[in-house]
Amino acid sequence: MELIKKRNIFQLIFQSRDGLRVIKGGALFALPPLLFIISFTLGRYPVSPDLLLNVLAAKLLPLQHTWPDTVDTVVFQVRLPRIIASMLVGAALATAGAAYQGMFKNPLVSPDILGASAGAGFGAAIAIFNSFSIIGIQASSFLFGLLAVLLAYAVSSRIRHDPMLALILSGILVGTLFTSGTSLIKYMADPYDKLPAITYWLMGSLAAVAPRDVLSVIIPMLAGAVPLYLLRWRLNVLSLGEEEARALGINTGRLKFLVIVCSTLMTAAAVSICGVIGWVGLLVPHLARMLVGPNYKVLLPASILIGSSYLLLVDDLARIMAVVEIPLGILTSLIGAPFFLYLLQRSRRGWL
Amino acid sequence: MELIKKRNIFQLIFQSRDGLRVIKGGALFALPPLLFIISFTLGRYPVSPDLLLNVLAAKLLPLQHTWPDTVDTVVFQVRLPRIIASMLVGAALATAGAAYQGMFKNPLVSPDILGASAGAGFGAAIAIFNSFSIIGIQASSFLFGLLAVLLAYAVSSRIRHDPMLALILSGILVGTLFTSGTSLIKYMADPYDKLPAITYWLMGSLAAVAPRDVLSVIIPMLAGAVPLYLLRWRLNVLSLGEEEARALGINTGRLKFLVIVCSTLMTAAAVSICGVIGWVGLLVPHLARMLVGPNYKVLLPASILIGSSYLLLVDDLARIMAVVEIPLGILTSLIGAPFFLYLLQRSRRGWL
Amino acid sequence: QTAVKTAPAEKTVVDMSGKTVKVPAEVNKIVVTCYGGATNEIVVLGAADKIVGQPSQENFPHLLKFEPQFKNIPDAGSFDNISVEEIIRLKPDVVIASVTSPKGNKKLEDAGIPVVTVLTGRATIDGLKKEFKMMGEVLNKENEANTLIGFWDSRLKMLKDEAAGLTADKQKKVYYMLGIPLRTDGSAWGQDFITTAGGINVARGVDNANQVSAEQVLQWNPDVIIMSSNIGPTKNHFIMADELKNNAQMTNINAVKNNQLYQCPIGAFWWDRPSPESILGIMWLARTLYPDTFANINLARETGEFFKTFYHYSLTDQEFKAFFNPQSAGE
Amino acid sequence: MRLELKNVTCGYGSKPVVHQVSLPVDSGEVLYLLGPNGSGKTTLFKTMLGLLRLQGGEILCGGENIGNWPRSRIARFMGYIPQAHNPPFPYKVLDIVLMGRTAHLGAFASPSENDQKIALEAIEALNISHLQNKIYTEISGGERQLVLIARALAQQPQVLIMDEPTSNLDFGNQLLVLRHVQKLAQMGLAVVMSSHFPEHALLSATKVLLLHKGKVFGAGRPEEMITEQSLKTLFGVDVKIITTTIRKGGETRVIVPLVQ
């Protein structure tokens, strides 16, 4: 069963006429593991490749421990969680974005559209304002992210006319409410004290990710990603529009609800460990669509592969560029936007 | 000529079958002047209505000056510019929003879509960062607002496929770039002084508007509003879509450029004196469309009337609610969003 | 214009933004629209009773103890977020505002109210001393200002003399933690604060309060970590030493290994930020870094003297001890 | 298998557009819905498919009320070819046709080789194999219509509901589709379709339902229903219906409008 599906992915990816696509397909699968390994050698604290090999090998073999303990800390406590977190977050946001773009039949939609990030940001701000611990901030952020989307969903369900537009409008509305709430908290926060904390948190950064953080988000992320991955064929059908999808035998109400819950789980989890990182959820699905076409059977895996590689790459840059860590949210935009522009202008079929 | 058009507006407004609409139409025209007068009596510094009358009359008649000079200051230096500014900004954002929604055939578009606010915000941030004077901040904000939109326009014109989507995408891209720029500046700014200044500025407030500010924006605002008002019939046609509008005899390239330039002039001018005030440009055209229908001949005047009243009302609230003013950007959202939700649920035809 | 008015005598001062301001010769009502120790300056110069409006001082319970009336003073906003009408209503003779809020200041000037700017967070030690002098002129408290500057100068000289014995190899690397473990400060004040106390700020290349990576901190490997108590991740929940010791990413840093982790104290103001009191903060840091070199500094005595002289308040031992337990400040 | 509408009333919001329509269709039948613009054909179709809420009456399938059927069961039972269609993402034509298989798949499954085979057969049946790998958004209006028909075939339903399936088709493709409709009926499907061509009904309908302003104006065999009189009433047009012999001895009735 799983095997057949996998073959189909390969088949679809490689089916295209031009040999270029075969290379692209191969590159897609090779990219994440490659970057994963390279990323271990990058950082402010110098760890040479052969030292790295030794350190890694020492975890398995009884090697002599000739390097300072700090190297171990750097590799396993600082770099490993950070690399895993950035790949997880990138894949999660890309998957959520791809799913939403199909569901809303709109290539301009990002996973934030229903207010997940706005809610999560508000949750974090309120936690910071009320002096919660770091774990408290994460939990509050996650819960408010979910809450915002559920609120948007509940509100939209009271509007009869054109359910998709209703959902987007409700999402924007609820998002604005939570963003204003965040502003209000910022405003009430002592400018000497909470304001910078809240502002910086919202910019998004993986600098402080600890192994514990990775563990705490891996469950909601999988809980979101696995169903979406399994439902990927239905996403195709849903993207034809509400009425047509129903005529083709899909319970659109339930499917939409599932897509929303899954995407929100992933988005809120992502925001809860590293703040608001925009742009990935919008950019990566486009990129994937340019490479493999709009069919979700291949689009979703491609989004996951590209998303994880992209965010890892950007975070690597953030780590090595300067003493001061530039927030990831800023970097993703500053790198992503021009890159996207370039792609737009080059591609034959525009953003499709 | 002007007379005929005015008659047509009235005609169209009052043409509708139900008498309720006649009342609505009358109320629309009466609202702004009424609010204008009431707003003078509101504020922390007590000025009773009859004292206010005296103060105003003294400007024209040689009355005896029995009140302290401070009252003059409050009425003419503090309240008058603020009232005018809020009406101007409200009308400008509503007009720009209505025009964009037609041009992009999309009721979810706001005047920020092409990056005007993001650019203006960046301009202000960079000016604050570099300790410019207030006039410098305003000029920088205005110029960067224009620059952002022109950049988006230039970029989009290099993309062949589907010009409208290209424009929106370019706008979002450029907007993201400038927003990230602002974040970067925020990040580099000293959290003890520049950061609060930039953050508060971006929240939007009319608290610091001076008579000079009003004069400095009235020209770009009129330069934007008058052509749009005159072009309002063509906006109808443009909203049918690029191809159809061209078939009906419209040079869509030129018209679109005009609409963009005019809307940007107004948006950038608005942002330059009072920071980013979201939501008005999205909400008010909807409200107007619910009241008078989608025909721009009446929609545009209605948007102007409702926009100016709405922002004035919200600003009045900001002034009287608390000693320390809640930023207008926050208030417009906190009031606008639930109000809009209520309207959405009530209206028979959804947001149309 | 029949109302009889006695033209008030005026004087001019040059404020901290270099602007010449006309203020009444006799200043009786003051509105403060900034933090940054401006209120404390007015208090130590003996003009606390003239403040009629200022931002909430609830973060400084020690200050409220001897100036309890501050709890009831109206808040007319701070920095750019001010209520002009409220300030007009309070009829101040002068507004003390920050150099960083030109927009709000301008609005007040337009309403005809004299605005005198102070450096707030942009201060350096030299700037701060100038500011004391300027404030003395505005408030007609030149003597008090000179006393304060004298206190500063004598203590600065003492620090400098004692630090002469510190050779480069004995100097300690200090990491100044702002709110969260990875944010630090290499800006003007952060730099002055640490170097005057004889330390080396590892983040001297880092301009303002900015975030760095865990690896960077590992590479710097500071000898001492000081943790700010004014910019917590949360209110009254500042970074605790335990938190760092339990953080696997931090365990190999010298400061953590040797338990050299210190929270900055809060007196009537934060001791790690510029204010009349920050000289005490600098002495605290010097003593903390080099207990031997600065063994002569008796912080309790210095603090007692400062509070006696400038706040006219006799500090009990218990109150003094509370300064070093910032968490208790909220209670 | 029989699809039966009993006193169906339906419309938008709470306003009824179609009143009290009853109609039974059995396997092997081709039912034509004829009626002027705005008479409620599309509305009725959408209601049959459960896309619009029923305002009155009931819809039965094999005697069973389908009101509570899950969507996938309805889709396995009824296929739909919509009148208007907004091009979505730039899917390949083959993918669009494959989507017709959705109702036959498990919730988490993607189409199998077998589904692909069925889709390819449907494409071949409509002579559009050359379009198979083209992008759906870049083919002509008529070509899209053929693709949608292929999709409905791939859906393998028992009832096929077609809203003006020939309206954008060229002369040749119109007849192709009509032939298909007949073939499907012979294979045991029930076909319900609307059309603006009474002549087509004469060619391929087994039953005709005339709709006028949302009410049933008549129902029965095509020859009985499509008369000079009824066309005059329904469409306000004077026509002459003539019978002509065609090669191979067959007879056909043609409708000749009397213009000027």
Add this chain to the structure above:
Amino acid sequence: MRLELKNVTCGYGSKPVVHQVSLPVDSGEVLYLLGPNGSGKTTLFKTMLGLLRLQGGEILCGGENIGNWPRSRIARFMGYIPQAHNPPFPYKVLDIVLMGRTAHLGAFASPSENDQKIALEAIEALNISHLQNKIYTEISGGERQLVLIARALAQQPQVLIMDEPTSNLDFGNQLLVLRHVQKLAQMGLAVVMSSHFPEHALLSATKVLLLHKGKVFGAGRPEEMITEQSLKTLFGVDVKIITTTIRKGGETRVIVPLVQ
């Protein structure tokens, strides 16, 4: 007034779809473009209107190359009824028709009383006065088509370009539109339209151009062009063309497809 295409080649991007088409139409003529799905009719129309770039050849109006004409001049000269139409904001039907007047207005003007009168006349001419105050997005597909035709009439052009104007119309409305087309031609307009009904061309065309895979397959009088032979080649259908007398002594040719 004569509209003339000379060796026009056009398509999407740089790929030509229609090759070397030449065609003159004069006032009073009704030119039918007949051709299978995907043969390039819509493409050619869009190019004539300047909505697609000309890849070769030229388009002349009264001998003048319209390549550099401003859009409003083109619109006063040519009216267009598109094949596909996305409903925009919920305008009233009257407003939609009024938009046809745009090309006659100054850049800053709105429609005058007179424009309104013209629009109302166009609406009346198509018997859709009852729709006048309805919301355009809430009327049936066929009703929309009629509204678009009324809009093109209100535009008062000299050449009317109609892309399958009858494809969603009911039997009665089809004939109504055809009658209109003839009336307009008599009033001096040149009409260029595409259709999937050769019979309609026999009814109302003065000229027919057959298009096959983007190339001209033939052009001339309808009786000459629409033959059993040409229909077989273009559409792959066997037909019999018979002549029948209709009341009032007139004669009509009908096309009878030979099925089964």
